[in-house]
Amino acid sequence: MNFLATIGEFFLAFFAQTGRLSVFVGQTLAAMLRPPIYFRIIGQQIIRIGYFSLPVVALTSFFTGGALAIQIYYGGNQFNSEAIVSSIVALGITRELGPVLGGLMVAGRVSAAIAAEIGTMRVTEQIDALTTLSTNPHKYLVAPRVIAATLCMPILALIADIIGIFGGFVVGTQSFGFNAAIYVQRTINFLTVDDVTSGLIKAAVFGFIIAMMGCYNGYYSKGGAQGVGRATTNAVVSASILILAANYLMTSLLFSS
Amino acid sequence: MTVKIALSDVHKSFGPKDVLRGVNLEVETGQSVVVIGGSGSGKSVMLKSILGLLTPDNGSIKIDGRETVGMARNSRADIDHQIGMLFQNGALFDSLPVWKNVAFRAIQNDGMNETDARDLAVDALKQVELGPELLDLSPASLSGGMHKRVGLARAIASKPEIIFFDEPTTGLDPIMTDVINHLIRDCVQELGATTMTITHDMTSVRAIADKTALLYKGEIIWQGSTEALEASDDPFLNQFINGLAHGPIEVEGQQLDTAPNAEAI
Ligand SMILES: Nc1ncnc2c1ncn2[C@@H]1O[C@H](COP(=O)(O)OP(=O)(O)O)[C@@H](O)[C@H]1O
Ligand SMILES: [Mg+2]
Numbered sequence: 022m023n024f025l026a027t028i029g030e031f032f033l034a035f036f037a038q039t040g041r042l043s044v045f046v047g048q049t050l051a052a053m054l055r056p057p058i059y060f061r062i063i064g065q066q067i068i069r070i071g072y073f074s075l076p077v078v079a080l081t082s083f084f085t086g087g088a089l090a091i092q093i094y095y096g097g098n099q100f101n102s103e104a105i106v107s108s109i110v111a112l113g114i115t116r117e118l119g120p121v122l123g124g125l126m127v128a129g130r131v132s133a134a135i136a137a138e139i140g141t142m143r144v145t146e147q148i149d150a151l152t153t154l155s156t157n158p159h160k161y162l163v164a165p166r167v168i169a170a171t172l173c174m175p176i177l178a179l180i181a182d183i184i185g186i187f188g189g190f191v192v193g194t195q196s197f198g199f200n201a202a203i204y205v206q207r208t209i210n211f212l213t214v215d216d217v218t219s220g221l222i223k224a225a226v227f228g229f230i231i232a233m234m235g236c237y238n239g240y241y242s243k244g245g246a247q248g249v250g251r252a253t254t255n256a257v258v259s260a261s262i263l264i265l266a267a268n269y270l271m272t273s274l275l276f277s278s
Numbered sequence: 279m280t281v282k283i284a285l286s287d288v289h290k291s292f293g294p295k296d297v298l299r300g301v302n303l304e305v306e307t308g309q310s311v312v313v314i315g316g317s318g319s320g321k322s323v324m325l326k327s328i329l330g331l332l333t334p335d336n337g338s339i340k341i342d343g344r345e346t347v348g349m350a351r352n353s354r355a356d357i358d359h360q361i362g363m364l365f366q367n368g369a370l371f372d373s374l375p376v377w378k379n380v381a382f383r384a385i386q387n388d389g390m391n392e393t394d395a396r397d398l399a400v401d402a403l404k405q406v407e408l409g410p411e412l413l414d415l416s417p418a419s420l421s422g423g424m425h426k427r428v429g430l431a432r433a434i435a436s437k438p439e440i441i442f443f444d445e446p447t448t449g450l451d452p453i454m455t456d457v458i459n460h461l462i463r464d465c466v467q468e469l470g471a472t473t474m475t476i477t478h479d480m481t482s483v484r485a486i487a488d489k490t491a492l493l494y495k496g497e498i499i500w501q502g503s504t505e506a507l508e509a510s511d512d513p514f515l516n517q518f519i520n521g522l523a524h525g526p527i528e529v530e531g532q533q534l535d536t537a538p539n540a541e542a543i
Contacts, residue, residue: 138373142371145367145369146365146366146367146369147369147370147371147372149326149329149331149365149369150363150365150369150370150371151371152329152330152331152351152358153329153331153358153361153363154382154383154386154387154432155355155358155359155383155386155387156382156383156386156387157351161386
């Protein structure tokens with residue numbers, strides 16, 4: 022009996038959350054499409070979200086590209102490794118690891134920062150103050166962050182692609198003695214535009230998820246400093262899980278046909 | 279006298295907790311009404327309901343005769359435009375310098391340019407007796423009293439017809455309390471605004487109230503002029519204005535009207 026009640030409560034809470042999130046996303050989309058659009062704030066957020074994430078994303082993808090090269094070299098057929106390493110590194114980085122690892126790293130940085138900022142604004146009544154000053158918080162706070170993150174993530178992913186492939190290149194040429202010119206030539210020959218664009222499309226979706234989760238959790242935080250802390254954790258966790266789930270979904274959609 | 283704000287039978291609950299249980303209150307144009315009541319009695323909830331930040335479960339809130347309950351945010355834009363609000367903790371935007379806080383509405387809504395907005399901020403700060411040296415400071419670097427005053431400047435900057443003050447003097451020293459009370463009094467007289475102030479500070483009541491209302495257990499249980507307040511022998515009111523621990527008012531989470539030491543510890 023008690024068990025059933027717990028399950029019931031769980032599902033009620035789940036549907037309530039999902040409903041509230043859907044309404045929130047809807048309000049944000051509406052805010053993004055209707056004027057006023059705060060270009061200055063979008064610009065500021067592009068710097069905060071995109072520019073300052075560059076080092077994190079670059080380091081992550083460099084080391085991942087390097088590690089990937091080592092795994093393929095020792096795991097695969099070493100006889101034919103020179104051809105395999107360059108192509109699998111290129112494929113793995115552009116299709117999966119660049120956007121996904123980049124997305125997860127940015128989720129950790131940006132979702133948390135957004136949730137903490139908007140959560141603090143919530144508990145200190147700054148969001149109420151915005152409303153009473155005739156400014157729509159969805160337009161002023163949420164939309165610029167979502168737009169900035171959605172625009173920045175593909176660019177970050179593209180940079181991650183290049184640096185990740187470079188990481189594989191460095192390991193291949195320095196540790197395994199591959200010929201640099203041939204490595205580059207093989208990478209270019211092997212990669213298709215679709216490999217790269219599929220990764221960039223994914224990255225845009227991840228950017229949307231990252232900003233949305235940060236804003237949503239911050240917007241509904243309550244209960245002082247502790248509540249803001251909880252919102253921050255929830256933002257990172259939910260953004261990361263949604264990124265991985267969305268990645269699976271998009272991979273199956275983009276590559277099954 | 280016309281009625282500017284009219285609340286009738288306003289109810290609001292959070293889950294099982296009934297916070298407002300039928301509030302009835304009228305504020306006339308140009309009047310300064312002070313609402314007193316213990317911590318957690320729902321004073322802020324009442325204000326936020328009037329501001330449309332919370333939606334009452336039941337009842338009616340009219341501003342200038344227009345029903346605001348259930349009104350969508352963008353259809354009440356003209357109402358919002360004539361309202362100023364000083365939040366309990368100031369609620370200044372800490373990402374913006376003081377001048378952008380004070381002139382926020384003008385910048386965001388009226389598209390005012392930077393020079394005019396700074397001038398507007400200087401004027402508003404002058405009204406709360408602050409100098410232009412504050413303009414470029416961040417709100418985080420202000421003291422409590424200055425924070426409140428900048429909040430006050432932001433509330434009055436757009437020369438609103440209605441101003442709400444949520445505990446404007448709580449947490450300030452007695453001198454700053456007196457300063458704030460006088461500023462409110464002066465600003466209101468200068469603007470001819472209708473105001474509603476929430477407080478549990480009796481010096482504020484005496485300094486600024488035309489009419490005082492006592493909120494207790496979700497209802498306005500007493501209202502009247504300041505003279506009537508001093509003369510009243512209402513036991514609830516007396517307990518509140520004299521700050522007595524013992525009396526008919528039940529303090530949240532505590533029963534104080536049982537005799538001490540009645541039971542062995
Ligand atoms: N958004 C909310 N959600 C749940 N409970 C709330 C909310 N806002 C206020 N309350 C509760 O309503 C009661 C009255 O709060 P409030 O109006 O802030 O008191 P005060 O009279 O001190 O201003 C408190 O018990 C508070 O916990
Ligand atoms: Mg309050």
